[in-house]
Amino acid sequence: MSKKTKLTASIGDQTLRSLTLLMAISVLVLMAWMGWQMYYSALPSIQKFGFSFITGRVWDPVKEQFGALPFIYGTLVTSLLALLIATPIGLGVAIFLNEMAASKVRMVVAFLVEMLAAIPSVVYGLWGIFVLAPWLRETVEPGLAKWFGFIPLFQGTPAGFGMLAGGLILAVMILPTIAAISGEVMAAVPNEQREAALALGATKWEMIRLAVLPYAKSGILGGIMLGLGRALGETMAVTMLIGNRPDILPSLFAPAYSMAAVIANEFTEATNTLYLSALVEIGLILFGITLILNCFARILVWSVARGPKGGTSNE
């Protein structure tokens, strides 16, 4: 190679390296910038209301009174309801796919579960408005009220649109996340574990319970946290189904509001600075919560799927 081509080659090498390095750094910058941008825009509201923003129950843009508690309440109730439903089912799916299904069945079912995640949120919302909510109003909620009406959760007029509808649609939407991550960590459990259990005469269920689940436990927990993160921030389907009323009521049938929904509904109407920054502050809280949840969840999942426990790495 002549000296000249060597030189251009090394310049080319340097350029590509620097370019990729720049892009890699830009990802970090992007995340920091997003946080800062939101904090900066939320500052007027943070300074004016301080901590009372989170505990305030009144949301009145006309009087410039902003308390986010009803939204936090609606978000938490619907997300927890979704977790309660989606966790056992999602785990069941993960176990079925990883430990039971033949490879052809697994391929088809895994694809279908991924399709569940691929359906856009707004389509779930549409289906919720015209199929799920009427069904809840006419069949499910009257039934629940009849049999479990002594519990405050199931009292009140069946409206269809409310926290139950929001929670159910969220359950459908986070189920693939929980199933996929749990499946991923179960797949990372070394086969020797399973074989050892089977060799000792364990049934399949005993093998799963004794050899697979304990090993995958922290990763599964991570998957559940990722599901929760998705539920907390999910916007469209919830906005279309939760009823959009900033009340704090015990009944699951009652309309409520979520953090993401109030942002979606009111953001373009927020004409003055304080109103806008109050909405951004809700977004900032959401950002903060999902950031922390995701950090913990990733650490848990990494600890199983990529962790140092020899032989589990799939790289």
Next chain:
Amino acid sequence: MNDRLRKYRNLAMMSIFTLATLAALVPLFGVLGYVVKNGFSALNLEFFIHLPKAMGLSGGGMANAIVGTLIMVLIASIIGIPIGILTAIYLTEYDRNSWLSVAVRFATDVLTGIPSIIVGIVIYTSVVLKMGHFSALAGGLSLAIIMIPLIIRSTEEMLKLVSQSIREAGYALGISKRIIILRIILPTAAKGIITGAMLAVARVSGETAPLLFTALGNQYWARSLNEPIAALPVQIYQYATSPYKEWHQQAWAGSLVLISMVIILNLIARLAFRSRSN
């Protein structure tokens, strides 16, 4: 515990897991069934080539929304795909284990979990407010931010699959690193990278929340990228929550188009990838 009891318990648990899997698929077929049923009856050629009709009138289409979605997804791809691929190259080819790479990988994973509406807020406060108007550019930019972590993740996985011996063979021949990456590694992993990009495109084309206050939506054609522009998901949302029956019909038809797009992209991506690994 006696053996028969253990066997029954095993059978019971296996049945529960199978039932759970079936239960998980009920909403999928429920949604698909209703979208196909209601969507088909409202779908016709007019839907693809006409503008929306005024409220309460039947007929009309979502041509502007379909084109709007394509435009913004294109903008997002132009920005997001190169950034994503270059970052992934850095993570696999230059620097697999430094603290910087670990941090970038971690940030990528965390970014994937940030609610998409947050991206909308950030672009609104930083771009829309500064420019003074909603625009296709702002919408495309927010979709790009959602796309970047997806592309990084999938590309990185694909680059990792390229066997180390191919790299070593390149070095042994004295080929420069740039050529090895551009001419050997990227082509080897190309199919997988394209698959990942298609899945990311499918994912962002259904996004609504980040477009609500960046692209805003538009009942007419946008004349430039600097104007508010219609998008299919946003249009579906507005129509679904409107009180008009005719618009509900259109929302179902729009959903059918959107879901078909997403599923076809997913299918192509997966089939292409399977033929590669076989």
